[in-house]
Amino acid sequence: MTGLKESIESARQLTVAWRAMVLDRDADADVRDLPGIAVRWADSPFSFWNCVTLTDQGAGPELLAERLGQAADIMRAKKNPGFLWLFEDLLDEEARTALAPAAERAGFEHAFPGTGMAGDLLPVPDPAHPDLTFVRVRTDEHLRAYADLQSRAYGFPLEEGRVGMAGSAYWKSEMFAYLAMRGDVAVACAATVEAEGRLFVAFVATDPDWQRRGYGEAVTRKALHEGARATGLTRATLHATEAGAPVYPRIGFEPNTPIHFYTLKG
Numbered sequence: 644m645t646g647l648k649e650s651i652e653s654a655r656q657l658t659v660a661w662r663a664m665v666l667d668r669d670a671d672a673d674v675r676d677l678p679g680i681a682v683r684w685a686d687s688p689f690s691f692w693n694c695v696t697l698t699d700q701g702a703g704p705e706l707l708a709e710r711l712g713q714a715a716d717i718m719r720a721k722k723n724p725g726f727l728w729l730f731e732d733l734l735d736e737e738a739r740t741a742l743a744p745a746a747e748r749a750g751f752e753h754a755f756p757g758t759g760m761a762g763d764l765l766p767v768p769d770p771a772h773p774d775l776t777f778v779r780v781r782t783d784e785h786l787r788a789y790a791d792l793q794s795r796a797y798g799f800p801l802e803e804g805r806v807g808m809a810g811s812a813y814w815k816s817e818m819f820a821y822l823a824m825r826g827d828v829a830v831a832c833a834a835t836v837e838a839e840g841r842l843f844v845a846f847v848a849t850d851p852d853w854q855r856r857g858y859g860e861a862v863t864r865k866a867l868h869e870g871a872r873a874t875g876l877t878r879a880t881l882h883a884t885e886a887g888a889p890v891y892p893r894i895g896f897e898p899n900t901p902i903h904f905y906t907l908k909g
């Protein structure tokens with residue numbers, strides 16, 4: 644088990660970064676911090692903006708079961724689907740063993756795995772890739788290209804991704820969001836944003852037609868380089884999908900806690 648300190652940091656980075664991004668989508672979004680549960684829910688058709696996570700430290704199986712039931716009730720009351728993020732190393736050993744059946748009893752099904760990562764790795768050099776130029780997201784056209792890359796990479800309908808980012812001033816100003824361009828075609832994207840003294844990496848994606856060419860790593864390095872240059876921060880964090888997990892250690896990230904993403908059944 645990774646140190647509890649790193650697991651707490653990973654969960655905290657989610658709640659801090661997602662609060663700002665969710666409120667950007669809906670000023671009246673549900674961003675409550677309840678006992679043992681953080682809600683970050685814009686009730687958007689783009690389901691990554693609808694998030695609940697468990698925040699108790701060292702929870703045992705009984706508390707885990709209680710929190711899972713509470714989280715399911717919160718999610719059932721919403722219009723649009725979203726994800727329960729569960730940081731495994733916040734649980735005690737007995738609760739980790741009981742997690743899968745407890746989640747099923749509460750009405751959840753496992754959607755996909757992830758991994759929390761962090762590192763004192765900044766600054767990083769300004770990257771160069773022979774195929775690519777990098778463009779910072781500053782216009783609505785850039786936002787649409789970024790959203791479409793997310794949809795293609797993660798299997799969302801294009802319109803859901805576009806709703807998730809359309810018209811955002813936050814993404815064009817506070818986020819260090821970059822498109823990797825192959826000629827005039829956006830092939831990958833990555834963003835960083837300051838979150839409680841760290842540079843948080845968010846929404847890295849590569850068009851499935853252009854994967855395995857180093858484009859995702861290159862644009863992530865660009866977002867890290869520019870974010871660190873602007874903020875002076877030295878520590879970075881992220882939550883990696885299974886596909887992205889092999890990439891980030893090459894940049895200097897170290898894996899910490901496993902993350903489980905759940906959706907409600909049916």
